Amino acid sequence: MQIDTTTFVLEIVNFLILLWLLRRFLFAPVRAAIDRRQAAVAATLAEARQQAEAAAELKMQYEARMKDWDREREARRAQLDAELAAERDRQLASLRAALDTEREKQRAVQERREQEQHRALEARAADQGLRLAARVLERLSGPELDARIAAALVEDLDTLDVEQKVRLIEAAKSGAELDICSAHPLPDASYAQLRDALGAHLGTRAHATRRVDPQLIGGLRIALGPWLLQASLADELAYFRSSSPDAA
Missing domain, CATH: 1.20.5 (Single alpha-helices involved in coiled-coils or other helix-helix interfaces)
Structure with missing residues (x-):
């Protein structure tokens, strides 16, 4: 190729x-x-x-x-x-x-509850004590005790201060009535002695009333116009009762 x-x-x-x-x-x-x-x-x-x-x-x-x-x-x-x-x-x-x-x-x-309970107990005890004292004093009280308290009052009149005597004399001059109240019938001699002693201090013999109040338990309560002399066992017990805790 x-x-x-x-x-x-x-x-x-x-x-x-x-x-x-x-x-x-x-x-x-x-x-x-x-x-x-x-x-x-x-x-x-x-x-x-x-x-x-x-x-x-x-x-x-x-x-x-x-x-x-x-x-x-x-x-x-x-x-x-x-x-x-x-x-x-x-x-x-x-x-x-x-x-x-x-x-x-x-x-x-x-x-407060405890204090109230304590006061209640004290008041109850005081009330019971006062009741017991009242029963005892009721048994011990009598005309002889009233006569002795009246004699003591006659002695205490000599210890009044001038202001108290002036008030007594003014009350007597005003015509106030002398009220002599006793727990038992006061012997005449004791009543006469007390009346004469008051007349001597008042300078005049005021018209006097004589009465008996058994609620006084023992002692006397004498009032002359606004003037009041408390010398009774009932008044003393009332004072202690008002001073007890329940009264406060």
């Missing part, structure tokens, strides 16, 4: 023309497309890098914000715990104060 040089050359020329055509009309657009694709990929990668950097920055900001939130939450929790503790202490203090006040009230009520 013989190789035709012309044909070979032409083939070479055709091949070169084909290469030029391919390069001009096929490779150049492909290359341009590849360049555009690479540029787009590069732009996408750059944008992705920017987004990644932005995402990393956002992540850092988020983490920093989360840390700030954690610190703020812990601070608020600590503040809330402190406020709750303070409120609890205040409520406990208020409750303790209320309990102390209530205990003080209960103690005062108990003390």
Whole structure:
């Protein structure tokens, strides 16, 4: 087989023309497309890098914000715990104060109740004592006791002060009646002695009435106008009864 040089050359020329055509009309657009694709990929990668950097920055900001939130939450929790503790202490203090006040009230009520019971017992004991004394004095009283009390009254008239004597004299001058009351019939001698002693101190003999009142138990009760001399066992018992705790 013989190789035709012309044909070979032409083939070479055709091949070169084909290469030029391919390069001009096929490779150049492909290359341009590849360049555009690479540029787009590069732009996408750059944008992705920017987004990644932005995402990393956002992540850092988020983490920093989360840390700030954690610190703020812990601070608020600590503040809330402190406020709750303070409120609890205040409520406990208020409750303790209320309990102390209530205990003080209960103690005062108990003390007052005990005092009232003590006074009631004292009053009962005093009343029983007075009743016993009244029964004993009733058994011991008699005309002799009234006579002795009348004699003592005659002696006590000398101890009256000037003001008391002036009042007696004024009452006698006003026409007041002398009332001599005894628990038992007073012996005539004792009555006369008492009447004469009163007349001597009054400077005049006032009109006198003589009567008996068994409720006096023993002793005398002498009245001259507003002036009253109580020297009876009943009056003394009444005085002690009015001075007892229940009377207070």
